[in-house]
Amino acid sequence: MSQDKKLTIEAPLGESKILLHACCAPCSLAILECLMQNKIEPFVYFFNPNIFPKSEYEHRKDELARHCDALKIPFFDGDSDRSEWEAATSAFGDEPERGARCLECFKLRLLKSAEKTRELGLKIFTTTLASSRWKSFGQICISGKFAESKAGGVKFWDFNWKKYGLSERRSELLKSGNFYNQLYCGCEYSMKTSPAFQKSREK
Numbered sequence: 001m002s003q004d005k006k007l008t009i010e011a012p013l014g015e016s017k018i019l020l021h022a023c024c025a026p027c028s029l030a031i032l033e034c035l036m037q038n039k040i041e042p043f044v045y046f047f048n049p050n051i052f053p054k055s056e057y058e059h060r061k062d063e064l065a066r067h068c069d070a071l072k073i074p075f076f077d078g079d080s081d082r083s084e085w086e087a088a089t090s091a092f093g094d095e096p097e098r099g100a101r102c103l104e105c106f107k108l109r110l111l112k113s114a115e116k117t118r119e120l121g122l123k124i125f126t127t128t129l130a131s132s133r134w135k136s137f138g139q140i141c142i143s144g145k146f147a148e149s150k151a152g153g154v155k156f157w158d159f160n161w162k163k164y165g166l167s168e169r170r171s172e173l174l175k176s177g178n179f180y181n182q183l184y185c186g187c188e189y190s191m192k193t194s195p196a197f198q199k200s201r202e203k
């Protein structure tokens, strides 16, 4: 999908402002472009205590904040210590990606996103996690529903952001903007098991 071939979308309830939970700049590129083309104003929220180590966390956050700044989009930093994330996921360290650890990881991140949505006076939230072909869309939807019911008064937009040419557009924008593209999902477990990350260490 090139920029001139616009995908037409509408946010639930016809809302013109939404919260976008974002994990990094690359996963946000095509989604932000699509939202803005459709006159849906995104409020970007970075809450990702899963990302390890701290240097990687800061790198991903800074790049996303810079991109939002360039687009004049509000950016909210959900900085936190990792203790809550560790408590939620530590029992599942041996699980493969798409397993129980990822479900708990998504639930925590989307619950905080739902709470932030309410705090900002918005009604709808969605997530860049749904743009990744490596993640389970089913787990993301379960987590979004969990988050909306816990937070109350907000709705999860279960849009599949990797479909309709958006994955291809992500790649185009990633390349043309020369963004940093991470080699593993985020946590220490995914780092240890990522062939791309391990390969980069051998060089």
Ligand code: SF4
Pocket (backbone or CB within 6 Å): 050, 051, 089, 097, 098, 101, 102, 103, 105, 106, 185, 186, 187, 188, 189, 190
């Ligand atoms: S692999 Fe990714 S989604 Fe799964 S627990 Fe780690 S950071 Fe979270």
